[in-house]
Amino acid sequence: MLICVTASHKTASFELLERLSTRTASIAPLISAHDDCVQGAVVVATCNRFEAYVEMDEPVTAAGAVGVEATLLAITSATGVSATDLDGSYEVIEGGAVAEHLFAVASGLESVVVGEGEIAGQVRRALLEARAQGTTSRELERLFQRASETQRGVKNSTALTRAGRSLVRLALDLADSRITDWSTLRVLLVGTGSYAAATVAALRDHGAADISVASPSGREAAFAARHGLRPVAAADYADAASLADLVITCTSVERPVLSAAVLQAGGAPDPPLAIAGATRAGRRLVIDLGLPRNVDPDVAGLPDTDLLDLETIRLHAPVEELQATDDARRVVADAAARFAVTGERRSVAPAVVALRAHVSTVLEAEIARARGRGDDGSVEQALRHLAGVLMHTPTVRAHQLAEEGRGDDVFAAISALFGLDVDADAARAAAAVVDQRAV
Template identity: 60%
Template sequence: MLLCVTANHKTAPFDLLERLSRTPEDLAGSLSETSRGAVVLATCNRFEAYVDVDGPSADADVRRILDIVAERSGIEADILHASSTVHSGPRVVEHLFSVASGLESVVSGEGEIAGQVRRALSSARKHGTTSPELERLFQRASEAQRKVKNDTALGRAGRSLVRLALELADSRIADWSAARVLLVGTGAYAAVTLATLRERGAQDVSVHSPSGRGAAFAAKHGIRSLPAAEYPRAAANASIVITCTSAEEVLDAAILRAGRGPALAPVETAGCPVPGHAAGSGSAPSQLIIDLGMPRNVSPDVAGVEGVALLDLETIRLHAPLEELQATDAARSIVRAAAATFHEVGARESVTPAVVALRAHIFELLESEIDRARRRGDDGQVEQAMRHLAGVLLHTPTSRAHELAAQGRGSEFIAAVETLYGLTAETPAAQEPDAASA
């Protein structure tokens, strides 16, 4: 049975999600030690553990999963339990399909999550923690996501966190072409952020990398890289600072104050003064710092620096736009249909070994009787009649097996075959990953 334990932006505070985002890479391995397999999906807005467990009783497995996550993350078990939601059985499928399609994101339809789902499966494969059912689940989730993207307007209506953050910044930046922008980070989010900044007309963009990869990123994208020595002053004098790095707390109040210096006059950027210590008290915030990092890149104390406004993930979530209902409804219909197909195929597969065993048994008896008829001089008529009869006799139990499976009663058919014929159905070998999703 499939289980999903999730803590996300709807159930848990951001500081808890931040701590969960730092869980060890081998967490899936710990979860799979007493189960068939596990896949861990950790993003800036959610932490989810998908586990393929042995028995139909989920309570003990859920407690075990949460206890392992609590131990590995250092979060108190009671707090983790209170901030998590559990999905089991069929509900897991629709939930993951919805997640992969962006329906459960801070901004409905955001595109980054699809790649994160694929990478979660790739990581589990790398560490050998998947199971056949988890492979099938995550492969079909990617298929559902692509259908939602191609068949609905959700992807076009939905906006990424980066785009939404910059839309919120529009009210503070009078002229993007004159704005002085500092980008902290060089990963995928940084590239998306830079592209979105350029869409808005930003020209004066520099980058700083805590890990030292700024020069390569700057050369690739045609911007300026800032060495560590220049970083405090650049951060203090930028119109807008956007952080999106895996490093923790790369900016705090001390850095901003050090960059401004004791006698630094206000700096005019894009029509908004960025004040130094000499600025009068009570002035409206004129420097915007956007923290897109998880874990948090910016210390909350920067909000106490005069003239600074901090926009973090939690604030962005509060400003997420209303979903475009028509696109969202269409997307959810696709997700529900894909989940139903997943269950139908899975149900059929659950009885397939028993059907195969029954057919093999009947055909073995059939060939024996046909051989006897041939030895008695049969001219083919008896053989033809016997083969037809075998097909007729097998049709009803085969159809009934699929009907029972669709009703969730496949185990009854399997038990009947074992009881009546003494046949033990063998589970087919694990399927190889689909080429399209490998």
């Protein structure tokens, strides 16, 4: 069975999400190592959500509870966030609802800004990380691959991505009320990752031209060269931040990169910084897009500075465009239904395989007898054709019953009519054979 332990902007504070977003690399391995009944784990951790997708060995009693326990213990071990801290801030999703939830997440339906595109790449990277760590499973692979397919379907068949705006663009739209002329703005961008690239594009769309970039990791020169910006060396960082009209931070470092002390320490740029003018007119605006937060809250206490953080951005997220959202949710629901049907069919595969194996054994025995009587091949051909025809209807009917939620009837019927005892262990072994053939 599949379970998802999820904490998002809908259930948890940004402070808690910030704590959950640190040191997440070890969480999936810790979950997987918790118990033999854990088949695999994939962790999706973004600025707006933390989610652990876990496959459990369903025949195990209370498998869902074991999966939740494994997740909470792994979170505590990796991040220091205890189960008590999480109490009331997470939800558990089980069974068929997991697919619909992940498909909605990957499509941007559960984001702060509905339809934002960044989450699709984050979901894909979560699967790649799980593969690299060896914590994924066949069912989780299927789940995440279908999630990416569904996201593309939503993007291509609905207006959802046009209805929503990315987190970066929303932040800049909110800043519009405080900025009269973007073209005269002195901007400092702190960070060089994918959010930074999106931020540069959004800034230029708004008309910003004077953009510098700094990087805690020292990658500012390469990033500046790629995007036509002015690099700011570490030695000039405080001065550049102090003189900027707008500072946008979007790094993944686990400590604040901007504080009141940094802003108060700057103000006298060295000649190599080549900033036009030695003073800043008006109030400074700081936009913090980082999680963990990149900006110390004490910045908001400065008399000449306004701070716009993720919490504020979330509160100002635009109203969803209902038609686009409804269309997208229909696509997601249809995809989840198809995922469930495929899963149900796979659930009766062991019974069908056992029946086919039984028929094959009987068939080969009869063919051997025919050969012993001098069959020229015509009897063998007829027997093989007959066996194929006879197996067609039971196979089709088994899949139909599975789709109706009556998979147990298939096992019971095969056991009663043919005396085949397809127990849990045999079922898993047979399913593994079917899966290997399907690869």
